[in-house]
Amino acid sequence: MRYAIEVRGLKKSFGEVHALSGVDLAAAPGTVLGVLGPNGAGKTTAVRVMSTLTKPDAGSARVLGLDVVEQAAQVRERIGLTGQYAGLDPALSGEQNLVLVARLLGASRRQAKTRANELIERFDLAHAATRAAGRYSGGMRRRLDLAASIVRRPEVLFLDEPTTGLDPQSRNGLWQVVRDLVASGTTVLLTTQYLEEADQLADAIAVIDSGRVIASGTPSQLKQAVGGQVLRLSPTRPDAVDQLVQLAEWAVGVKARAEGGEVLVPVAHAGEAQAVMARVSQAGVDLAGFGLHEPTLDEVFLQLTGHRTRTDETAKEPVA
Amino acid sequence: MSTAATETTWTTKRGTLAQSATMAARSLASIRHAPAQLIDFFMIPLMILLSITFFMGGQMMGSWQDFLQYAGPTIIAMGLFFAITSTGLGLFGDIKDGVFDRLTAMPVSRFALLAGRVAADMVKYAWALLVVGGVAFAIGYRAEGGLLGTAAAAGVLLLFLFAASWSMVLVGLTAKSEEQIQTWMISLLMPLAYTSTVFVELDTLPGAVQWWAELNPLTALADSMRVFLNGGDAGGEVLALLAWCAALTAVFVPLSLRAYRRKLTD
Numbered sequence: 001m002r003y004a005i006e007v008r009g010l011k012k013s014f015g016e017v018h019a020l021s022g023v024d025l026a027a028a029p030g031t032v033l034g035v036l037g038p039n040g041a042g043k044t045t046a047v048r049v050m051s052t053l054t055k056p057d058a059g060s061a062r063v064l065g066l067d068v069v070e071q072a073a074q075v076r077e078r079i080g081l082t083g084q085y086a087g088l089d090p091a092l093s094g095e096q097n098l099v100l101v102a103r104l105l106g107a108s109r110r111q112a113k114t115r116a117n118e119l120i121e122r123f124d125l126a127h128a129a130t131r132a133a134g135r136y137s138g139g140m141r142r143r144l145d146l147a148a149s150i151v152r153r154p155e156v157l158f159l160d161e162p163t164t165g166l167d168p169q170s171r172n173g174l175w176q177v178v179r180d181l182v183a184s185g186t187t188v189l190l191t192t193q194y195l196e197e198a199d200q201l202a203d204a205i206a207v208i209d210s211g212r213v214i215a216s217g218t219p220s221q222l223k224q225a226v227g228g229q230v231l232r233l234s235p236t237r238p239d240a241v242d243q244l245v246q247l248a249e250w251a252v253g254v255k256a257r258a259e260g261g262e263v264l265v266p267v268a269h270a271g272e273a274q275a276v277m278a279r280v281s282q283a284g285v286d287l288a289g290f291g292l293h294e295p296t297l298d299e300v301f302l303q304l305t306g307h308r309t310r311t312d313e314t315a316k317e318p319v320a
Numbered sequence: 321m322s323t324a325a326t327e328t329t330w331t332t333k334r335g336t337l338a339q340s341a342t343m344a345a346r347s348l349a350s351i352r353h354a355p356a357q358l359i360d361f362f363m364i365p366l367m368i369l370l371s372i373t374f375f376m377g378g379q380m381m382g383s384w385q386d387f388l389q390y391a392g393p394t395i396i397a398m399g400l401f402f403a404i405t406s407t408g409l410g411l412f413g414d415i416k417d418g419v420f421d422r423l424t425a426m427p428v429s430r431f432a433l434l435a436g437r438v439a440a441d442m443v444k445y446a447w448a449l450l451v452v453g454g455v456a457f458a459i460g461y462r463a464e465g466g467l468l469g470t471a472a473a474a475g476v477l478l479l480f481l482f483a484a485s486w487s488m489v490l491v492g493l494t495a496k497s498e499e500q501i502q503t504w505m506i507s508l509l510m511p512l513a514y515t516s517t518v519f520v521e522l523d524t525l526p527g528a529v530q531w532w533a534e535l536n537p538l539t540a541l542a543d544s545m546r547v548f549l550n551g552g553d554a555g556g557e558v559l560a561l562l563a564w565c566a567a568l569t570a571v572f573v574p575l576s577l578r579a580y581r582r583k584l585t586d
Contacts, residue, residue: 051425053585072585076427087422089414091350103342104428106330132353148422152330 001065004029004156004187005050009059012045019045021211022059027187027204032178034202035191036297042211043191044084047160050189051081063156080154084161086145090134094125094144097133101151119147124173139170146177157181159190163197175201195297205297209305223294226303230295231265231273236286243285251279264299267292336429343436347410348443362448365399369452372519373459380519385460392461393549394518394542396452397477400445401513401538405505407441407485411492412501415583424584434576438485445481449474465551472548476561480541483565486572493579517542537564 007025011018019042027033037043048054050061052072061068066075081087088097095116102112120129123143128136133144142162149157159178163171178201182188192198198205199219206216215222233244244263248256252272256265267273273292280287295303334342351357372395377387414420414437423433453474463470488501495501515529516538525533533539541564543557 053421053425055586073427076425079425081422081425083418083421085418085421087418089346089419090417091353092346093353096346096349100342100346101422101426102330103334104339104423104426106334108330111330 001029003027003062004031005033005061005063005189007046007050007059007061010046010049010056010061011058012042012049012054012056018211020049020056020059023208023211023213025189025206025213025216027189029187030182030185031203032182032188032190032201034198034205035189035208036193036195036198036205036301037191037208038193041208043208044160045211046208047081047083047158047189047191051079051158052076053081078155080149080152080157082142082145082149082157082159082162084164086133086141088133088141088145088148091132093130094133094136094140095120095129097144097148098151101148105152115151119151123147123177139166142166142170142174143177146174150181153181153184154186156187156189159188161191161193164193171197195301199297207301207304214304215300219297222297222300226295226300228266228268228295229270229273229292230299231267231276232291232293233263233265233276233280233287234261234289235263236288240285243283244280247279247283247285248276251276266295266303336432336435339429339432340435340439343432344439344443347437347440358447361403361444362451364403365396365448365452366455368399368402369395369456388456388459388461391519392456393453393463393473393545396449396456397480397541397545398513398518398538399452400448400477400481401484402505402509403445403448404441404481404485404488405491405501405509406444407437408488408492408495408501408504409498410441411437411489412495412498415493420584430577430580431573434489434580438482438489441485442478442482446478449477463549463551465549469548469551472554473545476544476548476558477541479565480537480561483568483572484537486569486576489576490572490579493576493583512536513538537561537568540564 003026005025005027007023010020010023010025012020021042023042023046025033025035025046035043035046045054049056050063050068052068052075055069063075064078066078068075089100092100095113098116098119099112102115103109107115117129120126123146125140125144125147128140133141136144146159146162162178163174166174175197178188178190188201190197190201202219204216204218205222206213207222208214215225217225231248233248235241235244238261241258241261241263245256245258248254248263248265252265252267252275254266256263258264265273265276267276270292277290369392373384373388373392377384377391381387381390411434420433424430453470463473465472491501491504495504515525515533516536517533518538522530522533522539540557540561544554544561546552547554547557
């Protein structure tokens, strides 16, 4: 089996809304595939198809070589799912939630209890083990949700935006759990709106927008595909930003971007950067600093889609 | 990961019934967090029994005592019949919580996921029946059929509630909102109860609805309960009730499973 997850030409519409318009994905066993995209890109629908919860209109999805429609029951035996919204019973305690999952998977009462307590320790929930999950904080609920999806260690784990709405500390903790799982052989498919998260965890990234994969590869391949580097200029006086944008455009003929008191100029090679710098010194603009660097994934996304990722807006949305 | 050594693949594959029992226990577990629910379960049937008996009974049969003796048990049955909407509401809430998304992506019998809710509600109905039946006894109701007859009447009532609950499973899976489920209760269950022999004798009903009242499953239920409670010989009414229970289950279990597939895997 070459791929633990293999998706080809996946299509799914809900009425007039085309959630997926031909998605291809592949993840080698024991790796992390990051599916990166803004809200409404089709990430959740793709995860629901792969985890047997939604039937595709066209195309195929195979998990561990098994067709998710024809062999759904066998797929369910071997996967774990942490959906975007917590798959927990709010009236049950954290421990009871885990025991429920273990019991349904065939554990005896004692086995279920042992496994639940072990996960509660590992996910740092011991202080709230007997509290109703509905009264957990967002971060605790996420941890419990992830724990519930690995009660029986899955061969393939789907995580749909596992860290949306989490504080940085909880996010780091969750990342570590994912790394541990991958180290023990689990294949992980993770959707995210956070470029940093994909960069941190994923061996391969698929960028998805409006139901299509618009780019894929390793994080560094993606950066190269977009081409070139970025020249970053920081003027000493903030009001020089507009002038710098103008100068850069005259020098290399591309539209530079002003961001946080700095100017970012996409350049194809070092020679272009030199040309910009020559213009800037001719004009006598004082710089506090400058640098040439690889584009960030955020810049990659902008380049690929023509619009920015909407992480700023979504961060303000209440987490359900 | 010092814990990696623990076995996480359990070879004892448990069957559909065991999974249903696990799901039922899960529905009942919340009682431990909020024991006041134990009162909620019997409040509606209790209030229906007391208010109808005391405020309308005298008008209907001369004295409320006579009315209690005639209609007390069947009014309890009607109160519990109205309570089956809670099965629909409970299931609706489960699906909204997202816990069913996880369960659906697990190798668990779909029937068990639904039957667990029904089974848990049966426990609640049995509890409510015990309390409200106890109150009826305390205010003077006596069954001529004795303990055995009372047990048989309770048995057919619970059997009917089990079968009827599956219709509410379907409603819970197809409704768009909680309000819609409540509307169903008022507009469907109430006329069903009032066109039966729960309160009145068949021949006091308007001629136009008598044919329906004779067919009505609640008539079969009320008549069966009276036969057992009055120590009579069980006959056609019990057969009619059993036929209704079988029909309700045969229709609504497959429809519910189909609705489940549509709702949660599409």
